[in-house]
Amino acid sequence: xxxxxxxxxxxxTSTKLGIFEDESLYTSALLRHDINExxxxxYDQLDYRTELVAQWLESHGIENLNAVVGRGGMLKPIPGGTxxxxxxxxxxxxxxxxxxxxxxxxxLIAHRLAEPRQIPAFIVDPxxxxxxxxxxxxxxxPEIQRRSPSHALNIKAVARRAAADLGQDLRDINxxxxxxxxxxxxxxxxGGSIVDVNNANEMGPYSPERSGTLPVGDLVSLAFSxxxxxxxxxxxxxxxxxxxxxxxxNDGMEIDERINAGDxxxxxxxxxxxxxxxxxxxxxxxxLAGKVRAIVLxxxxxxxxxxxxxxxxxxxxxxxxxxxxxxxxxxxxxxGCLRVLRGQERPREYV
Numbered sequence: 001x002x003x004x005x006x007x008x009x010x011x012x013t014s015t016k017l018g019i020f021e022d023e024s025l026y027t028s029a030l031l032r033h034d035i036n037e038x039x040x041x042x043y044d045q046l047d048y049r050t051e052l053v054a055q056w057l058e059s060h061g062i063e064n065l066n067a068v069v070g071r072g073g074m075l076k077p078i079p080g081g082t083x084x085x086x087x088x089x090x091x092x093x094x095x096x097x098x099x100x101x102x103x104x105x106x107x108l109i110a111h112r113l114a115e116p117r118q119i120p121a122f123i124v125d126p127x128x129x130x131x132x133x134x135x136x137x138x139x140x141x142p143e144i145q146r147r148s149p150s151h152a153l154n155i156k157a158v159a160r161r162a163a164a165d166l167g168q169d170l171r172d173i174n175x176x177x178x179x180x181x182x183x184x185x186x187x188x189x190x191g192g193s194i195v196d197v198n199n200a201n202e203m204g205p206y207s208p209e210r211s212g213t214l215p216v217g218d219l220v221s222l223a224f225s226x227x228x229x230x231x232x233x234x235x236x237x238x239x240x241x242x243x244x245x246x247x248x249x250n251d252g253m254e255i256d257e258r259i260n261a262g263d264x265x266x267x268x269x270x271x272x273x274x275x276x277x278x279x280x281x282x283x284x285x286x287x288l289a290g291k292v293r294a295i296v297l298x299x300x301x302x303x304x305x306x307x308x309x310x311x312x313x314x315x316x317x318x319x320x321x322x323x324x325x326x327x328x329x330x331x332x333x334x335x336g337c338l339r340v341l342r343g344q345e346r347p348r349e350y351v
C-alpha cells in the first residue's frame with residue numbers, strides 16, 4: 001500500500017512543506033512569511049500559517065492523504081519516537097512548556113489539517129527528546145539540572161541511516177552523533193537512545209551562532225556588568241556568538257573562501273570550532289566507555305569539508321568517522337510517520 005504524507009516544518013519566518021509518496025518526495029515548497037504579517041506571539045500565527053498550507057495543498061490537488069506530520073516543538077521531556085498529536089500535546093504546544101518557538105506550530109498545524117480529513121496527525125523526535133541516564137542529569141549545582149534539548153530529529157534519522165550502511169541494527173551498536181548546524185549537538189547513542197548530549201543552546205562547542213560553554217565566573221561578571229538585560233545576554237549567547245561574533249558571518253562556505261584567500265583569523269576561529277567539537281566528541285566517547293562503532297558527522301555545516309577534515313584528524317583514533325552532509329528534516333518526519341503507518345512501530349502517546 002502506498003502512503004501519502006504531508007510534512008510541515010514551521011520556521012521563524014518560513015514554513016517548509018513536503019508531500020511524500022512513501023519515502024519519495026512528490027513535491028515541496030518553502031513558504032516565506034513577511035515578518036510584519038506574523039503575530040508576535042507564536043500561537044497567534046496558527047490560523048494564518050494553517051490557511052497558507054491549506055491553500056498550497058489544495059493547489060496540488062492532493063486529496064488522498066494518509067497522514068499529516070508536523071515538526072515537534074518545545075514539549076515536556078519525552079523519549080524519542082513518533083507521537084500522535086493528542087489533546088495534551090496541543091495544550092502544551094500552545095503554551096510552550098519549554099519555550100516559545102515556531103516549531104511549536106508543527107503539531108498544531110498537522111492536527112488542524114488532519115482532523116477534517118479523519119486521518120492521523122503526528123510529530124517525530126522533537127527537540128525535547130530526553131533519554132538521559134540519571135548520571136547525565138547531574139550538573140554540579142543542585143539548583144540546576146542538565147537538560148537534553150538537541151537536534152534529535154536529524155540525529156536519530158541519520159543514525160538509522162549510518163547503522164544500515166554499516167550493516168547493523170541501530171539497537172545493537174553505539175554511535176557518536178555530531179550535528180553541525182547553527183547550533184552543535186554531540187550525542188552518544190546507546191542502542192538508539194540519546195543517553196547524553198550537550199544542550200546546544202548553551203553548552204558544548206561554540207557554533208556559527210552560539211557561544212557554547214563559557215567560563216562561568218566571567219559569564220557571571222558579564223551578567224552583572226550592567227551592559228545587558230537578561231534577555232539581551234541570552235540573545236547574545238544563543239544568536240550572535242560563535243563564528244558570527246568573531247567573523248561577522250555564520251556561513252561556513254564564505255569562511256572557507258576567506259581561508260583560501262589567506263584570511264588567518266578566519267582559519268584560526270574555524271579551527272577553534274573544530275577543536276572544541278573534537279574535545280566534546282572525546283568527552284562523550286567516555287560515556288560509551290570508548291566502545292564506539294562510528295563517529296557520525298551530519299548537519300548543514302558538514303558540507304564544510306575543511307572543518308570536517310580537521311575534526312576527523314582529531315578523533316579518528318576513537319572510531320571510524322562517517323560524514324552525511326546536510327539535513328532532510330521533512331524526509332525524517334515522513335519516515336517516522338511511515339514506521340507507524342506500516343506497523344513497524346507503535347505510535348507513542350503524549351500525556
